[in-house]
Amino acid sequence: MPPEPLHVVAPEGIDDPARPSGGNHYDRRLVDELRGLDRQVHVxxxxxxxxDPSPPDVHGLGTLLDELPDQATLLVDGLVASAVPDLLARRATRLRLFVLVHLPLGVLSASRRPAEAALLARVAGVVATSGWTRAWLHEHYDLPEERVHVAVPGTDAAGLVAGSRDGGALLCVGAVTPTKGQDVLVEALTSLADLPWRCTLVGSLEVDPGFAERLCEQLAAAGLADRVTLAGVRTGPDLDATYAAADLLVLPSRAETYGMVLTEALARGLPAVAARTGGTPESLGRTADGRVPGLFVPPGDADALAAALRSWLTDSALRTCLRATARVRRGSLPAWSATARAVARALEAR
Known part of the structure; x- marks a missing residue:
């Protein structure tokens, strides 16, 4: 007997190339892979x-949910579900409701925690995109770990990067926001002016225009405007070409539940310097013999980030070692088909 149809509610713009995000990419690839498993999926x-929806947005979502048949299986992106917990909770009996948690809103806002916790306790099940997220939900919301199913992001295949001899092409990928920590990176780079490097920041400048403007001012004040490029959004072949020209991925985030850009980099054999926050150790991972394909620094610590980057830029043996480790780790990255199978199992759990 084929599985029952699945309804997926995702934030508007899941396929908008101008608004790329890890969450959008996960949702789209999950839907495609579930359909590949012969499951009927309605997005x-x-x-x-x-x-932060407007009242009309909330009303529209309520109407959408009320039009679904009784006991329909529904997977709602947590960015939507946790923003309107009362609206979802009122429908948790009529629908088989699952929440896909990329980043618990309570991680960034303590005021959201009580309502988010109450919602996740009522729904049929929770899918978390990392083991770290499941542990966080257990610790802070007292959710039994057996009710939270982990489905880590898969990885799209990509060609190996060549890398340059001096390792000076630095790349940071992520929307330009305080959470992603580009200001910490710029502060770190300020103390590395004596070394040869260039840095490309790929990511939307429109999510937090005020922060992006302050970042430009920070670059100008540090005299780095000619060495750091704010490239804006890049997708598809343009993003592939940007990765191909890079030597090192830098992820200075203040918070990450997984860090899909780390596995995107590893898929190309590209090592990383990353903030040790949330699920980044999970995504960067280790080789079978325990080696890490990068360096970790504390989140928000510009001095530690500068020291790690200086080590990368000045130590050719370190570069050789991390590049070799990244190529080994590349062979053990998770596949999107495994992500879909994990979600399918979660949806069938009773």
Whole structure:
């Protein structure tokens, strides 16, 4: 007997190339892979600026949910679900409701925790995109770990990067926001002016325009405007070419539940310097013999980040070692088909 149809509610713009995000990419690849498993999947985009929707956005979502048949299986992106916990909770009996948690809103806002915790305790099940997220939900919301199913992001295949001799092409990928920590990176780079490097920041400048403007001012004040490129959004072949020209991925985030850009880099044999926060140790991972394909620094610590980058830029043996380790780790990255199978098992759990 084929599985029952699945309804997926995702934030508006899941396929918008101007608004790429790890969450959008995960949702789209998950849907495609579930369909590849012969599951009927209906995608519903929820208009609005989630997780801060307007009243009409909330009303529209309620109407959408009320039009679904009784006991329909529904997987709602947590960016939507946790923004309107009461609306979802009122429908948790009529629908088989699952929440896909990329980043618990309570990680960034303690005021959201009580309502988010209450919602996740009521739904049929929770899918978390990392083991770290499951542990966080257990610790902070007292959710039994057996009710939270982990489905880590898969990885798209990519060609190996060549890398340059001096390792000076630095790359940071992520929307330009305080959470992603590009200001910490710029502060670190300020103390490395004596070394040869260039840095490309790929990511939307429109998510937090005020922060992006302050970052430009920070670059100008540090005299780095000619060495750091704010490239904006890049996708598809343009993003592939940007990765191909890089030597090192830098992820200075203040918070990450997984860090899909780390596995994107590893898929190309590219090592990383990353903030040790949330699920980044999980995504960067280790080789079978325990080697790490990069360096970790504390989140928000510009001095530690500068020291790690200086080590990378000045130690050719370190570069050789990390590049070799990244190529080995590349062979053990998770596949999107495994992600879909993990979610399918979660949806069948009773």
């Amino acid at each position: 519903h985009e929820a208009p609005g600026a989630w997780p």
